[in-house]
Amino acid sequence: MICLTLSSFCFLIDLMAQPQELHFFQPLLPGFQTYLTIPIVFFSKHIQGKTNGNTWTLTSDATDQTWQVIQEERRLTRGWKEFAEAHDLRIGDIVIFKLEGSMVFHVTPFGPSCCDIQYTSMLVVT
Template sequence: MAIPAANDGDLSPSTEQGFEHNLGMANPHEPHFFKPLLPGFQSGVIRTSLSLFTIPLAFFSKHIEGKTNQKTWKLRSDASDQTWEVIQEDRTLTRGWKDFTTAHDLQIGDLVIFKHEGDMVFHVTPFGPSCCEIQYTHPHIIKEEADAGDADDNEISKS
């Protein structure tokens, strides 16, 4: 991606706006945060050092704390039309979080980006260890067909 050049090394207001647009800066009305998935990210256990999914303090303080009494987050993704309800306790995602991670086959080392769309609705975009967005293609249908194919292959190789 080319970064627009400024005259004499000075960024004019119009150049700054172009710079932000070209880099795809986040809309301030839909704040984002990202989180790498570390060991224990599925557990949702509160107050266990390093073994839970915590919301970054800066994001929580600025966009969540004191802004709403609602403790249920609604998580959406491009992988499914389903919306998952996840409970927020303090700065931790608990009940429902494991269901979301299982449905998306999230693993240690993946990274997730949460975009707050308002009313405690978040669009979640997962990235794999390749640093690329994880692409889903009807995972349940493909998995069932692959499993059936593997079973047939195993039976053939055993005979």
């Protein structure tokens, strides 16, 4: 660790720390069932021009299934509706996307109470 002193503040820097996890959150507004818009800053910093494909793989704690969702410009489109329905997402929920690998995102849904949604059992998708 290195301690940098600036004025009366001391900042500790852990040189062995892991790189910052990349993530974003998005509140679900009316119309979210059709597509989900990726925040502009996250898109321009971490997605635009840095990937070869336009398919995102989504995972969650609610199911062992992975979801293939198509990105069109700044929107998640084909496959998003099925993901949202399978997770019973609703207006007012918030979803957090955490980048886990090359276009693989772990999605954690939170309800309007700002608590993560507790599923009574693993979702079974037919």
